[in-house]
Amino acid sequence: MTKADNIISKYIDSFILPSPPLSPLWNKESILYKKPPRWNYIDNCMITALLMLYDINGDKRLLDYSVKFMNAYVTEDGTIPTMNFADYNLDNINGGKNLFRLWKLTGEERYRQGFEKLWYEQIVRHPRLSCGSFWHKAIYQDQIWLDGAYMVLPFMAEYAKLHSMRGVTEDVQRQFTDMCKIMRDPVTGLYHHGYDDTNSMCWADKITGLSPEFWLRSNGWLCAALADTCEIMTDSSALRKQLSTLLHDMSSFITDEGMLLQLPARKELEGNYPETSGTLLFAYAAIKAARLGICGEDIRRAGKTAFDTVTEKYIDNSDDVPVLRNICLMGGLGGDAGRDGSAEYYLSEKVVENDGKGIAPYIMAYTELKRVQ
Template sequence: MGNARILNTYIHQLIETSTPEAPAWNIEKLRAGKPNTWNYIDGCMIKALLDLHGITGDDAYLDFADRFIDHFVREDGSIASYDPKAYNLDNVNAGKTLYQLYAITEKPKYRKAMDTIYSQLEGQPRTVEGSFWHKLIYPNQVWLDGLYMAQPFYMQYELSFRDGRGCPDSLHQFEVVRERMRDDRNGLYFHAYDASRESFWCDPVTGLSSCFWLRAEGWFAMALVDTWELMPASMSGERDILRRMFRELIDAMLPYQDGETGMWSQVINLPNIAPNYAETSGSAIFAYAIMKGVRLGVLPESYFEAGRRAFQGICDTKLGEEDGRLTLDGICLVAGLGNTDHREGTFEYYMREPVVRNDAKGVAPLVLAYVEMLRRERGV
């Protein structure tokens, strides 16, 4: 695979210049000039490095991941800079790495830290439909992002330690999102939903935000396929529900895939409206999700090419070199809704958020897509 050497070099460059205190891929923290904390961005990257170790056997990835997470997790299972009672679903995401690291290292504190994070979900406030609030500071709001941040961890914990008692609840939260947040006209999902209909950014009747943001759509796709992967064969009916939702979403996305680059636009359904642009992180997420879906049998074989095209298009158009170092461009730094009047969720809002390089929200899914390409190449 022609991209292997370039990507391996790029990933090693990033980890060689990163520490738990200052990871090179966390552009938000670097720009803010603040000490690093337990956060979802690093969680994305460490999870990708662990998966890369799993397929390559390169212990440099495992050693770095272990040192990184070990830095935050204390011996009693508490986590530095993490407060479960902040009830922020983003903070659950890095907990996914604990399962892999505990299986390999058997460090008791990693097992205890899973309980610490689960304690957040036990108290997480919910909407009237039973969905987790995205954050305590966003009352009654469900964001697509939150499904990815929390549901795979939740499902895995329930299956590993609670005989699956909470699995129906996890499935219900996916079903609520489909019922409330999917647009029947094009099959896409709106970024967020306010069950109270009180937020300034939402439709007062439906509670929905106004746009289809690519990365949020991608987070939801990853949530579906990653959670499906965890579910045992005994949950065949539940797996069929997520399988249908996932294929339905991918089918809705494919008409918007760019014919030349294989990528998708920042606002998915308006690719020809300036200044919309081909966005790297969401495109990489869909490259990964589609190829993984094919590998797991959730999608037919014919879908693989769409994922491969997205991966190749990113490598061809967004992965380059500057001053002797590799760089990944075209990554939306952040996008959200609420609390301040400049995050109103309009097309113009998504266009004015910063576009950056080398942020893990783009790098990590590209690494995950690369892992899927390696799996394909090696037949595993």
């Protein structure tokens, strides 16, 4: 058994499976800010990771726990009582991927009805920018955030494939293309975290509408979104090229230690630090892209090096529950005081341990390594 095998086993047995669905131990935002139980993207990231792990090891406890967890939030008719469709929050669509997977695994109608409600009650009505891309949330009008790509576009690709909806497939590809055209920096190859179509937000450049910095985890979400969508839409050469280019560009910012920084293009900046969640999202996408034939051995090796570095240097495995360090708790633009998109802002956000936004990508990257062994 490798160290990574042992870490995964400990997390499952001592941290994840014992977590009550309404108060999971990995949701540090809910714990720190005493948020009531609600449908959210963080918990659904963890369930996604568990179902990926179930796919490779067949441990029925993972499936049973995922069912128990989802049933705590989704009623028999597919309603999600703690979700408000009128929020038009792309984060809330992330769990739809798990509804697809559990429907296919169990045949339970609540899951099919759940993802159909997400489609008809939110996706069909979701506000869009003038270019046709979704607003990130109702409270962030006319804004694209990279995070949203992971939350919604693979779900749309899966829905389009299930229902043979060519127009939706084209919509998914166009939204990825818009992100590339609007938000990619031609010098670094990295993507700006946010774009404001009105150029009026405090964080937006008055000419381009772009936020000033390249935040690691947002670029990691985009990598993962592209990788997952490429797996669904296997014939999309444009998305495969976009993913390959982004992974190559990101790999150029990996430090000698094997990590990516919170602000990957600002190595000289005091206080900039190796951030694990974004590094692991890169690792997951890189290893997956190599498996899908999108990238070559150099990218697979970069992804594995990043995963191995996190395993060896950023996880304390001395106790029953491993401790994954250097996870940025959150990152956003506007809304709250101080979220101005500056380097100082991103470096001021809380750094936590054992948050789901780090553990889930660790499990996801682990499953990709296992698939090619």
